[in-house]
Amino acid sequence: MESFVDIYERACQRKGGRELLGSLLSEPLSSVQLARLSDDVWLEEFTRKIFQSGFYWSVINAKWSGFREVFWDFSVEKLLYMSPEMYEQRAQDERIVRNYKKVQSIANNCLMIHELAIEHGSFSELVAHWPEDNIIELWSLLKKQGSRLGGNTGAYALRAVGKDTFILSRDVEAYLRAHEVISGGLHSQKSLRAAQAFFNELRSQSGYSLQTLSQLVAYSVGDNLVGVSS
Structure with a gap:
């Protein structure tokens, strides 16, 4: 499993730096x-x-x-x-x-x-x-x-x-499959539990919300448009 730092740094590189990446991220409600x-x-x-x-x-x-x-x-x-x-x-x-x-x-x-x-x-x-x-x-x-x-x-x-949740978007799914976090059906109980455990681990490493982490994972892969939200 990649560390949070690895994912974050790659997202920064692909989105034009920390400042531009930060402008694309959002937080849930309390x-x-x-x-x-x-x-x-x-x-x-x-x-x-x-x-x-x-x-x-x-x-x-x-x-x-x-x-x-x-x-x-x-x-x-x-x-x-x-x-x-x-x-x-x-x-x-x-x-x-x-x-x-x-x-x-x-x-x-x-x-x-x-x-x-x-x-x-x-x-x-x-x-x-x-x-x-x-x-x-x-x-x-x-x-x-x-x-x-x-x-x-x-x-x-x-x-x-505004509820804090990750999203199994196409980019997030592609990442999870490429890194062998999930296999089989996207919404099978096995895949859902594995995805939850993956994001829980990233949250423990970073202190970030599931929402922000989900966005970071998506921005670290997929089609790259610098400075553009996906």
Whole structure:
């Protein structure tokens, strides 16, 4: 296994130095900041990432004001009372990207968030205090209890809102395979546990967040555009 220093130095060389690399890195929110978020934020971001999956993100983002109008600003409290017939009707609304199966995921994920909020005080509290050294189990929870949140979808949503997580992007996957950290299916339990252990070790060496480490690994490989985020 390469050390953190090896990965960091190569990323610096490929991105034009420490200063330029630093400008490309980002940090997650703190647990306090996460716990303060409305649960509606999670439902909105889960929905955004589900619709972006397999589609041009720019198209989804351009229509997002329409999504917010159609689905009541993703209010969990309000959407709990939306009937299946209403969801079916809204799936045909021209203000959104019309995909009935993905629209159905809103109802399912709304219920998931509501049920977990009852158990943990709020969904945001659950996410905020989930241990980062076992973030793959949070991914698993979203996949099992949510709808269409498997693969990278759940992880990308967590990252977008501010939860510290690594991402198994193409560049990160390429690195992990090249260095024989993982083999076989990317999202097999064996591969996920190996990836988690790898990032936990880098975190112990550096003190950096999983988010920053994931970005550093990605910037240390793949297509290199100096000073450009990937």
